Every structure is written in structure tokens, then in C-alpha cells.
Amino acid sequence: MRDIDYLKLLSEKYRSESSVQAEIINRKALLSLPKGNEYFFSDIHGEYEGFRYLLRSCAGVVRSKVDETFGSLMKESDQIELSRLIAYPKKVLAKKKAGGELDDDWYRTTISQLIAICRVVGVKHTRARVREMLPKEFAHAIDELYHVNESDENKRLYYRGIIDSVIAVGAGDAFVTALSDLIQNLLMNHLHIIGDIFDRGPRADIVMDDIMNFPYVDIQWGNHDISWMGAVSGNEACIASVLRIATSYNCFDVLEDGYGINLRSLSQFASEVYADDNCDAFKPHLLDKNKYDKVDYDLAAKMCKAITIIQLKLEGMLIKKHPEYNLSDRLLLDKIDFDKGVVKIDGKEYPMNDINLPTVDRENPYELSKGEAELMRTIKYSFKHSEKLNNHIRYIYTHGSLYLIRNNNLLFHGCIPMTKKGEFMELVTKDGAFSGKNLMDYLTRKINEAYFLEDTDERKQDAVDMMWYLWCGPVSPLFGKDKITTFEHVFLSDKELMNEPYNPYYSLSHEEKYADKIFDEFGINPDKGHIINGHVPVKVSKGERPVKANGKLYVIDGGMSKAYHNTTGIAGYTLIFNSHHLALGAHKPYVKGEENVADIEITEVMKHRLLVEDTDEGAEIKKFIEDLNELLEAYRNGIIKEK
Structure with a gap:
């Protein structure tokens, strides 16, 4: 007999033998219904019009x-x-x-x-x-x-x-x-959102409004989501990173109109410090026009440069604070020779495109100037007190996770970090070394601690700091690259220095045996399982395919963001899992007023039509039927009295 206290609690809802019998009949009938339709989206990147069309047309x-x-x-x-x-x-x-x-x-x-x-x-x-x-x-x-x-x-x-x-x-x-x-x-x-709701596109806030209006949804956090989550949790490096990307992509509407983030202090600071600087390397991408907060093109470049320098300083502070991150190679501000106009990387000198860095103290390059420190205090306050932003981030936390297993599918945004030899890569932390599923579970706990722990808890700050590492660390399952080259992109011309090699996962997982290795790690039947992730745009125009590992891996980042349309040749994928099959919808760039009919490709046909009985929901229903049968037995044996 199950726990009597639980059965007594259950009896408050099902108060008689007949009511229990009726509910068992209802639940068993549900098991015979066809499985419901699941939709998978990834890498939305604030493209609210395209995403809204896909939602409303059901892809x-x-x-x-x-x-x-x-x-x-x-x-x-x-x-x-x-x-x-x-x-x-x-x-x-x-x-x-x-x-x-x-x-x-x-x-x-x-x-x-x-x-x-x-x-x-x-x-x-x-x-x-x-x-x-x-x-x-x-x-x-x-x-x-x-x-x-x-x-x-x-x-x-x-x-x-x-x-x-x-x-x-x-x-x-x-x-x-x-x-x-x-x-x-x-x-x-x-609805499954496989990460990266934020950045690059015009209105991630509107995307979030649409997601929150949907009744059944889960989110797997992406690296761009984690930087916003880190920003709201109080990580200043994440705040600076969010602002750098927003100013770089001319996304002022999402900050000021969407979330009420006051950028006046940044614009004033940038105007004063870089008054005579054209900031050519920081000119924003003009993929979208701001409707409400139109910022002068040159001023936007100055704002982007100002916050980029601040970001590099704040990141340097974190790298020095956490030697276990193993990111000392990213400390480049102190490698600049201002007299020669070069920076030394791996023992070699490279000419700087821009040496006008008036806020960088040559003796203490990672120290914020007085003006920068005051600016960050103001902006941090604005992030902390944006009611709408905090509501959105809380929803992402409560409806999200680093990974999800549902109906034999393993969902995550980036990767399960692996070595070149195909072993799961270890992340060494103050709490020990973690890899594979243990790494994902450990980082999930740290992410939640960053947001939910009280400020007085001694574990809080370490978790908040970790949010930045998750955004760009080499063993972060969200970032999935050896290094992030922000400095090289804005200050240097050598394209090779800007290369960000992907984790071996991205080549190894294309092979079925490594997909099976991941299934085994997460306790999934490899004969039924699929890995579904995004993060890396599939270059359809160059012949790349989203289905890999003999049909066991789906990479569904088809480039919904306008920034990737030329690279991928399409504007995003939707994966649809219904009772009959798995199908991929490839979408054309969204044009208002035009019908955007997806090119639907059925990628796997089920051996038999799937019913609710075959799903995770069905397993939960069966478990509940067992509970109801226990309650029925308790009524019949007089252990619990009918109401």
C-alpha cells in the first residue's frame, strides 16, 4: 500500500469509490488518443515578426x-x-x-x-x-x-x-x-524553445510575450539567454556584453522601449569620451530600424566602443578572480604597447586598428575609470529594476533548463563538451570536476543559485560569476568553442585571429556511435532517441544538412536571425513531431504580407501511429492510474472512508 497520507490527500479530490472509478476510466481513455503535436524552435534571436508568423501559422x-x-x-x-x-x-x-x-x-x-x-x-x-x-x-x-x-x-x-x-x-x-x-x-x-531568444534581432521582448502567452512551453537555455539571465542576476560583465551586442546590432528598441533600460548615461558618457573619435570598428549592423528609439549612427558607434572597453575590463577582473576558468589568454588589455600601437598575442605582435583608449590606465588596464564605474552603477540599477525584464527572466528560469529529456528526445542548445578522442570533457571548478550529464546537472544548479539565492548567501557571488563563464567559457556547453574573440574582432585585422574553433562535439556527434554514447550517458534508448539542438547555423546554401548521425541528431538552427540569412540560405527550421512522423520545415525570410509556406520534409516515419500511451505524458497517466487503484483498494478495505 502506498503512503496513507498521500492517499488521504488524494481522497480529498476523489471522495468516493465511484468518483475514483470514473477518473480511472477517463485516464485510460486518454491513453488511446493520438500523441499531440510538438514543435521545436531554436535561435529566434529577437526576430519577433518571423517567429510570430511561425507560431500563428503553426509553421x-x-x-x-x-x-x-x-x-x-x-x-x-x-x-x-x-x-x-x-x-x-x-x-x-x-x-x-x-x-x-x-x-x-x-x-x-x-x-x-x-x-x-x-x-x-x-x-x-x-x-x-x-x-x-x-x-x-x-x-x-x-x-x-x-x-x-x-x-x-x-x-x-x-x-x-x-x-x-x-x-x-x-x-x-x-x-x-x-x-x-x-x-x-x-x-x-x-512548444519547445531550444535556446537563444535574445540578441541581434529587434524585439526579444515581443518574442517573450508571445512565448508566455502559449499554454504549454519549455525552454532550453542558450548562450545568448544566459548572458541576459546573468545580467539580471547582477553580473556586470554580462550586462556590458548584452549592451555591446545591442548597440552593435542597432537594437535600441528592445532595451529602451521594450525593457525601459535607460541608456542616456551611456550616450552622454560615450559622447564626451569619444567626441573626436569616429569609432569606425564599432559601427552598428543596420539589419533593423528602430521605431521608437532612433539613435544617431555615429553616436551608436561611440556607445558600442564605450561599453566594449568596459566589458573587456570587467571580463579581465573575473578572469583574474577565477584562475580555475583557465582564461588568462583572454587578458589582452595589459598586452597592448601604446607607444608602438601593437598588442602581443602568443608572443607575436599585431598592429592595433584603434589605439585611442583614453579610459585604459596603462598601469592598471582592467580598472574602471571613475566615469565608467558610475556608468555601470546606473545601468546595473536599471537592469535590476526593469519590471518587465525581470518578469521575462523569471519565466525563463521557471520554464527552462540546461537540457530536457522528453519522449526519448534529448534537447539542449549547444553541446555536451567532448575531447578530440570522444571522451566527455571535464570542467574543473571549486566544487570539483564535472563532465557529461554530471556537468549539465551541476551547471543547472549554479545557474539557479545565481538567480534564486539571497544576496547574503556566500554561494551567490560564485554562481553569478559563473554566468559569464557559461556565456563564453571553453568548457561551457552553451558556448561550445575554444575561445571568444571579441577583442580581435574590433581591434585587429588578421582574420585568423578571429577564428573561434568549435568543440569536437560538433564533428564527433555527426557519427552515430558518439550520438549513442551521449544517449547512454543520459539514460536514453539509442534505438528510439534523438538529439535536438541549435546554436550552429546549418549552411543549407553550401549543401549542409540538419539531420546527422544516421537520423539521430537534428541541428535546427537554420538562421532565423537576419544576420545569418546570407550564410544559411534560409530563415530558420521548425522541427515537428506528431503521431505519424518527424518533419523539418525550412522557412524563407519573413516578408510582411506574403505567404511564407515552409518546405516540409518528412525525415522519419513512426513504425506505428504514436498514442498518448507511448509518451512521457502517458507514463505519468499510468502512474496516476496506479495511485487511483491504490485509493480504490483503500476505500474497499475500509482503510480510508468515503466522504
């Missing part, structure tokens, strides 16, 4: 369901128009209203079409689950239309009466929008 699945529902009964142009309505109901309705296209017949036809699609996409759900998703204001009307038997003449009249009533009271637009949202929710059952 092109909406279009296929419209075709499945109506086929040859509806012209292709009408199917495209209906698909766009489902994805963007408010925008499409506003456009049609402006064009005088909306009348009672249009509403009758469209509502009937949307109900038909709802029935097709709702087959994987119980009635109770569908009802949970219904908007409260129209729950009864939609429920009746969804389940009505149209073969009965009286029911057909009832059906038409509901629709006519909706139109008569002027609720047509709201009803169409509610049905469109319902279709999206029925199609996309679970």
Missing part, C-alpha cells in the same frame, strides 16, 4: 489542414486566404472591413469553414481538453457548433441559428478571431 501546418479539410472543394487562392485569416484574424478582418468585403454571407461561410477545420484538428483531443481551450465568452456557442450533428434537420436549423445570432449582435469579428485562435491552440500542443 505551415495551418495551410496543410485547410487543404486536408477542403481539398479540391476550395480554390488554392481561397485556401491561402483562409490560412492567412487563421494566422492573423484581426489584421485580415481589418483589411476586409476597410475594403467593404464583410457582410452576413461572408461571416456565415467563414464561420462554417473554421468550424469544419476545428473538427479536423481537434481529433487528437478529448472534448474536455477542447473545452479547456475555448474562450469563455463564446465557449457555449463554439462547443455546440463543434459537436452538432448536421445530418439532423433540426440540428442544422439550430446550427444556423447560432451563427445568425452571432452576426446579429455584431460579434462576427470576435467570433472569427476566437475560432482562429482555437485552431492554432489545437494544432500546436507543446
